[in-house]
Amino acid sequence: xxxIDIEEAVCEVLGVALEQGRPVDPSxxxxxxxxxxxxxxxxxxxxxxxxxxxxFSEAEMPELDSVGKITRRVSELL
Amino acid sequence: xKMPCEKSAPLGSQEPFTPEAGASRLDPRLERxxxxxxxxxxxxxxxxxxxxxxxxxxxxxxxxxxxxxxxESTASAMSPFLxxxxxxxxxxxxxxxxxxxFGAREPAEAEVIWLDYSRYISRISASEFAAWLRxxxxxxxxxxxxxxxxxxxxxxPAYSHAVQQTLEEHPVSGLxxxxxxxxxxxxxxxxxxxxxxxxxxxxxSDAASILIARxxxxxxxxAAIAPRLKAVALDLDDTLFAGVLGEDGPEGVILTPGxxxxxxxxxxxxxxxFFLALVSRNNESDVQQLFSQRNDFPLRWEDFSARQIxxxxxxxxxxxxxQVLRIGMDAILYVDDNPGELASVAxxxxxxxxxxxxxxxxxxxxxxxxxxxxxxxxxxxxxxxRVQDLAANQERQEILSQAMxxxxxxxxxRISLVFRVNHRAGLKxxxxxxxxxxxxxxxxxxxxxxxxxxxxxxxxxxxxTIQLTDRLSDSGVIGALFxxxxxxxxVVEELCISCRAxxxxxxxxxxxxxxxxxxxxxxxxxxxxxxxxxxxxxxARQWLCRIAGDGWDSTGNRIPVxxxxxxxxxxxALLDVRTERTDE
Numbered sequence: 001x002x003x004i005d006i007e008e009a010v011c012e013v014l015g016v017a018l019e020q021g022r023p024v025d026p027s028x029x030x031x032x033x034x035x036x037x038x039x040x041x042x043x044x045x046x047x048x049x050x051x052x053x054x055x056f057s058e059a060e061m062p063e064l065d066s067v068g069k070i071t072r073r074v075s076e077l078l
Numbered sequence: 079x080k081m082p083c084e085k086s087a088p089l090g091s092q093e094p095f096t097p098e099a100g101a102s103r104l105d106p107r108l109e110r111x112x113x114x115x116x117x118x119x120x121x122x123x124x125x126x127x128x129x130x131x132x133x134x135x136x137x138x139x140x141x142x143x144x145x146x147x148x149x150e151s152t153a154s155a156m157s158p159f160l161x162x163x164x165x166x167x168x169x170x171x172x173x174x175x176x177x178x179x180f181g182a183r184e185p186a187e188a189e190v191i192w193l194d195y196s197r198y199i200s201r202i203s204a205s206e207f208a209a210w211l212r213x214x215x216x217x218x219x220x221x222x223x224x225x226x227x228x229x230x231x232x233x234x235p236a237y238s239h240a241v242q243q244t245l246e247e248h249p250v251s252g253l254x255x256x257x258x259x260x261x262x263x264x265x266x267x268x269x270x271x272x273x274x275x276x277x278x279x280x281x282x283s284d285a286a287s288i289l290i291a292r293x294x295x296x297x298x299x300x301a302a303i304a305p306r307l308k309a310v311a312l313d314l315d316d317t318l319f320a321g322v323l324g325e326d327g328p329e330g331v332i333l334t335p336g337x338x339x340x341x342x343x344x345x346x347x348x349x350x351x352f353f354l355a356l357v358s359r360n361n362e363s364d365v366q367q368l369f370s371q372r373n374d375f376p377l378r379w380e381d382f383s384a385r386q387i388x389x390x391x392x393x394x395x396x397x398x399x400x401q402v403l404r405i406g407m408d409a410i411l412y413v414d415d416n417p418g419e420l421a422s423v424a425x426x427x428x429x430x431x432x433x434x435x436x437x438x439x440x441x442x443x444x445x446x447x448x449x450x451x452x453x454x455x456x457x458x459x460x461x462x463x464r465v466q467d468l469a470a471n472q473e474r475q476e477i478l479s480q481a482m483x484x485x486x487x488x489x490x491x492r493i494s495l496v497f498r499v500n501h502r503a504g505l506k507x508x509x510x511x512x513x514x515x516x517x518x519x520x521x522x523x524x525x526x527x528x529x530x531x532x533x534x535x536x537x538x539x540x541x542x543t544i545q546l547t548d549r550l551s552d553s554g555v556i557g558a559l560f561x562x563x564x565x566x567x568x569v570v571e572e573l574c575i576s577c578r579a580x581x582x583x584x585x586x587x588x589x590x591x592x593x594x595x596x597x598x599x600x601x602x603x604x605x606x607x608x609x610x611x612x613x614x615x616x617x618a619r620q621w622l623c624r625i626a627g628d629g630w631d632s633t634g635n636r637i638p639v640x641x642x643x644x645x646x647x648x649x650x651a652l653l654d655v656r657t658e659r660t661d662e
Contacts, residue, residue, distance in 0.1 A: 013125070016125075016128050016129055017128060038277070039150050041277060042150065042151050042274065042277045042278040043124075043128070043151070043154055045274070045277065046124045046151065046284045047124055047125050047128055049124075049284070050123050050124040050125040050126075050284070051125045055273075056273075057273065058272075058273040058274075058276065061273070061274070061276075061277050062276075062277070
C-alpha cells in the first residue's frame with residue numbers, strides 16, 4: 001500500500017469506528033471531535049490494528065489522534 | 079387439524095417479517111444470514127464486525143455490569159452478535175468495585191458479573207474467594223430476581239475452577255456461570271494484552287474481548303432470558319454432506335471432515351434432547367437407502383424425529399414438522415444451503431429461525447453452536463424426556479383412536495400422576511414450563527427461577543408440580559400450579575401444562591388433585607383462578623371457561639370457580655394418583 005492508499009483506508013476505519021456514516025476527511029483529528037472520546041479511542045486502535053495487521057506500542061496509543069499521525073505510523077509499520 | 083403448541087415470547091432472534099412492509103426490502107433475517115461468515119469465524123475480527131450494518135433491532139435489553147475492570151471493548155463487540163438475535167443492549171455500569179457492593183437498582187433484564195480475579199489472588203485463597211463470591215451472588219439475589227451471568231475470569235484456573243465447583247455444589251438460583259476455559263485454551267498467550275490496559279481499563283486482549291462478547295450475546299444472555307429452541311430442521315443435499323443425492327447417488331455424495339463434524343454435533347444435540355428433523359426435496363426411498371448404505375455418516379435415519387421428504391414446498395414441510403413435534407415454529411431452527419428456500423420459509427413463517435448451510439460445514443456447525451437459544455446450562459434431562467416422549471405419542475394416538483371409551487384409554491395406558499408440593503429440586507423444570515408453555519399457560523406470568531424460589535419461602539404460597547407417566551414413557555414434570563391462600567380465597571396464580579400432556583382428558587383431575595395436594599384439608603374458602611389473554615393460550619382459557627360455568631368473565635382477571643369443579647368420573651379410579659410431600 002502506498003501512503004495515499006493508507007490514508008484512504010485510515011479515513012474509512014475512523015469513519016466506521018466513530019460511527020460517522022462515511023469516511024472522515026484527511027484533516028480529521030481527535031481534538032476537534034467530541035465523538036472521538038477515550039472509550040471510542042480503544043475502538044479506533046483495535047480497528048486499525050486489525051485492518052492493517054499491525055501492533056502499536058502502549059506508549060504511542062494515546063498519540064494516534066489524527067488521520068495524519070495514524071497514516072504516518074501505519075506506513076512505518078507496514 | 080390440531081395446532082402445534084406455539085410460544086408467545088419469541089426469542090429476540092430474527093424479527094417477524096410482513097410481506098406488505100417488506101415488498102421493497104430484504105427480510106432482515108435473510109440480510110443477517112449474510113453475516114454468518116463474519117460472526118462465526120473461528121476468530122471473528124474487530125474490523126469485519128464493525129463494518130456489519132447493525133441497524134434497527136426489535137428488542138432492547140438492559141444489562142447491568144458489575145465490574146472491577148473495563149467492559150466497554152467487550153460491550154462494543156457484543157453489538158453485532160446481539161443484532162444477529164435481533165437485540166440491542168443498553169449497559170448500566172457499576173463503578174470499578176472489587177467489593178461488589180451492589181448499588182443503585184434500576185430494572186435490568188440481566189446482571190453480569192465482570193471481575194478480574196487477579197486483583198484478589200494476593201489477598202485470598204481460591205476457596206475463600208469462591209465462598210466470598212457465592213455470598214455476593216446470594217446478596218445480589220436478595221436485591222433482584224433478574225438472571226445473573228457470572229463471567230468466570232480465566233487467567234487463574236485454580237480460582238475459576240473453585241468458583242465453578244462451589245456454585246455447582248451450592249447453586250444460586252437463576253445464576254449462569256460462563257466458563258472461559260475454551261477461550262483460554264484457544265488463545266493461550268494471546269488471552270491478555272497488557273499494552274491496552276491504560277486505554278481500555280482491562281487486560282483482556284481484543285481477540286479475547288470479541289470471543290467473550292460472542293459467548294455473552296449468543297449463549298449466556300439468551301439462555302438467561304429467553305426460551306431454548308427445541309428442534310433443528312435440516313435440508314439434506316449440500317447441508318449434511320457435499321453433493322446432490324439425486325445426481326451423485328448414495329455413494330457419490332461426499333462426507334467432508336466438516337460435514338462429519340457437523341453431523342457429530344447434531345448427534346450430540348439429539349442426545350441432549352433436541353429434536354432433529356429432515357426436510358428435503360428427494361425421494362424418500364433414496365434417502366432411506368442413503369442412510370442405510372453410508373455407515374460413515376454419524377447420523378442415522380432413526381435419529382430424525384420428523385421427516386418431510388417429498389417434492390412439495392419446504393415451508394409446508396416445516397409446518398408439518400412443527401405439528402408432528404408438537405412445538406411452535408419459533409422453536410425450530412431451519413438450516414438450508416439454498417437461500418431461495420430460506421426466503422420462502424421466511425415469507426411463509428414470520429417467526430421462523432433461519433441459518434444458512436455454508437459451503438464450509440465447520441462454519442455451519444459454529445452457526446448452530448452459537449445460534450441464540452441453542453445453548454443451555456447444565457442438565458438437559460427434561461429435553462431428553464421430551465424426545466423420548468414424542469416417540470411414544472404416536473402409539474398413544476393409535477390407542478386413543480381404537481379405545482371404545484376414555485376408561486379403555488386410561489386402562490390401556492396405565493397412567494400415573496405424581497404431585498409434589500414445594501419441591502425445590504424441580505425448580506429448573508418449573509421455570510421452563512412457566513417460560514415455554516403457551517397453549518396451557520393460564521395467567522402468562524412467566525416466572526423466572528429466582529421468583530419461583532422466592533415464592534417457596536412465602537408460608538401462604540404453594541407450588542405443585544405434576545409428573546405424568548404411562549406404560550409407554552415417563553413424560554416427566556408436565557405441569558405446575560402456583561397458588562396462595564388469601565383471607566377469603568385460595569388463588570391459583572398460574573397454571574402451566576405442557577402441550578405434550580394435553581389431549582388425554584386429564585386437565586380436570588390434574589388441577590383438582592394438585593389443589594388437594596396443596597391443601598389436604600380444604601380451608602372452606604372460595605377458589606379463584608387468575609387468567610390473562612395471550613395470543614396462544616386460548617385452550618387454557620376455554621378450559622377455565624368450562625369449569626367456571628356462570629362465574630366466567632372473559633375480560634376478568636380473577637375468575638371464581640366452584641371448589642368441587644371436578645366431576646368425579648369413574649374412569650379416574652383407573653389412574654394411579656400419588657402425592658409426595660417434600661415441603662415438610
